[in-house]
């Protein structure tokens with residue numbers, strides 16, 4: 048066991064880790080970043096044409112977490128035996144430099160202001176009784192206005208394409224009418240609509256809704272970000288979600304931050320370093336550093352540091368907190384403790400329209416973050432009173448590029464044969480003439496949905512796996528079904544020859560075999576009350592104040608939007624307060 | 640020399656070499672590396688039922704699907720290297736996912752033996768020797784009925800493994816040994832590794848005009 052020293056250790060080389068490492072080196076700290084996976088660079092993994100391979104990319108998951116070493120166990124409810132998640136399917140965590148930020152899609156949202164104080168807003172509008180029994184609805188403890196400069200900064204770093212609606216309170220364009228005011232425009236104009244997105248735009252408008260271009264961290268033009276990192280224009284190659292972008296058009300830590308950081312003498316990146324735990328002193332209120340397993344020598348290495356930042360991704364952050372003894376583990380029976388509490392996900396269902404055979408939807412053309420959405424049924428943008436549920440969903444066409452193996456799984460729709468006679472005909476017709484519309488919605492937090500350590504299964508390093516207890520709940524199923532039913536007028540306006548509405552089905556448990564999203568959240572949430580949050584509003588551990596925990600773990604409940612825009616803004620927000628306050632006088636940034 | 644699907648393939652750095660290698664290989668008859676002759680016969684018959692040649696396009700046989708699956712058995716995937724394979728192994732509800740100790744290559748070995756045994760017990764012949772309606776009946780049984788192959792392998796798991804790999808063989812880039820002559824992509828209308836639609840994003844309605852191309856440069 049060797050000991051090295053650093054001012055700050057950052058665990059994980061994804062968006063969260065890279066942003067914090069950049070900010071802390073700017074503040075003059077000596078930063079060591081530890082990443083369990085290999086180094087990755089777009090010029091290598093992303094090089095054309097090798098990267099344009101669906102089998103190795105999205106099917107064999109060459110850029111994703113190596114499950115053979117470590118995974119999670121999953122069960123639907125307390126009392127059931129959780130079983131290992133042995134094959135990547137429902138969600139696809141990243142691994143290697145860039146994390147999932149290398150192979151994400153690029154949809155880049157700011158949070159909806161109402162969602163950040165959802166508990167207060169629901170109570171103010173509908174009263175306390177509106178919140179169902181067993182739902183742990185909470186506020187973030189931070190407001191949109193406080194975060195606005197950091198949303199703005201993240202968009203400038205990511206090179207985000209989009210269309211504003213309101214800047215400094217003035218309506219300036221055809222953006223999302225429900226979006227809050229911004230201090231500045233998007234750095235790049237919106238991406239072009241692919242055909243299906245354009246059809247959706249018109250049909251949604253005819254149906255009386257308010258379509259807008261999805262904000263996308265896929266560059267619509269050439270761009271140089273504030274760090275001097277360069278991006279090329281996206282060519283809608285369609286190998287986006289699950290791939291490293293060979294065009295340098297999709298924002299990634301690898302393209303947008305690390306080229307600059309790697310040159311900084313204060314920055315050290317150590318790859319193939321699996322962090323086993325954060326080391327605490329005898330008081331358990333101070334971290335002394337971390338211990339990692341060097342995957343090449345198979346030896347444990349300890350590094351000491353004054354500050355430890357966890358940026359290992361939502362559930363890995365929670366796992367490391369539980370393994371290290373940071374914060375009180377959640378006890379679902381008593382609804383007490385905070386680490387593992389309010390574990391949430393994202394509801395998503397896909398509906399499909401078939402167009403006449405003279406209209407080719409060319410679904411292989413597309414970009415991960417591009418498309419057209421409506422927010423008429425997201426957040427608090429509609430009256431929930433008559434429906435009796437909390438939450439909502441944007442609805443969109445987000446054609447990220449449908450490739451053949453994925454298409455073969457979708458086949459010809461719900462009633463078409465899965466194989467044999469008739470399978471191919473329906474598949475080909477669907478591939479050429481259909482389009483997909485998603486309802487991508489919130490998922491609330493519940494007392495019985497949580498994370499803890501598994502009593503049985505261990506990873507190959509001998510540590511207990513993280514256990515997920517998760518199922519879809521009545522409130523969210525009803526939310527999804529209501530929003531999806533509102534897609535029907537769009538289907539009619541599209542002139543679809545046939546359509547299918549995809550909804551969550553009551554009584555059908557969460558299925559780990561079907562890809563949904565990798566938008567997992569909560570488990571170590573931010574807030575104002577240490578009894579219901581693991582970290583304060585600056586993402587600092589209440590119990591071990593020299594540990595900051597950055598990621599979607601901070602979300603008290605899942606929002607309708609994709610998480611990364613919020614994760615990046617929270618990362619910059621936390622870094623700002625570390626730089627301006629914490630480093631001057633290390634200690635709790637919030638006193639209770 | 641069998642190149643496609645091997646590590647050596649990826650180190651061949653001359654684009655033209657790939658093309659020649661693929662063309663040379665496609666001209667040869669493929670010698671199975673993993674499957675036995677009986678297993679191969681089963682797979683040829685079963686994959687053609689799952690993905691039959693018809694008026695829509697080529698079937699599994701013409702696309703070289705079984706050769707693709709055979710090559711996959713030699714990859715880390717085939718050996719279970721991409722899955723969490725630490726015990727204990729315990730069964731549970733289907734929605735919690737795969738829970739058996741078998742890598743894909745073992746699923747095939749046990750599954751094919753079990754399927755042929757089932758066919759001999761029920762129809763008097765191995766699967767490959769049955770007439771087409773009976774083959775379809777047997778595959779439907781494997782897909783939907785609670786049949787066990789051996790002690791632990793549910794027929795449904797074997798069926799899904801086979802169906803998944805069949806579709807992969809029909810639709811992955813020909814460099815992996817299936818989708819021969821890009822037949823799967825041409826049928827679907829997928830242009831392959833073009834991956835540049837700058838000029839076609841906002842051409843609304845017509846079919847994309849350019850044909851399919853492989854990573855190797857092979858075109859159809």
Ligand SMILES: Cc1cc2nc3c(=O)[nH]c(=O)nc-3n(C[C@H](O)[C@H](O)[C@H](O)COP(=O)(O)OP(=O)(O)OC[C@H]3O[C@@H](n4cnc5c(N)ncnc54)[C@H](O)[C@@H]3O)c2cc1C
Nearest residue numbers: 059061062063083142146147148152153154322359609611
């Ligand atoms: C296919 C796909 C598409 C997506 N599309 C979108 C989208 O369009 N919009 C959106 O907002 N979000 C999207 N996401 C989600 C997005 O990728 C994540 O929100 C984001 O990458 C999270 O960043 P992070 O830094 O928190 O974690 P990550 O990017 O996961 O990085 C964490 C890093 O920590 C490392 N690590 C973990 N544990 C350890 C350990 N013990 N020791 C050392 N290192 C460790 C991991 O290997 C990883 O590299 C998508 C995700 C996927 C998989």
Ligand code: SF4
Nearest residue numbers: 281284287292297414
């Ligand atoms: S679609 Fe655009 S952003 Fe996505 S990988 Fe292709 S070129 Fe890059």
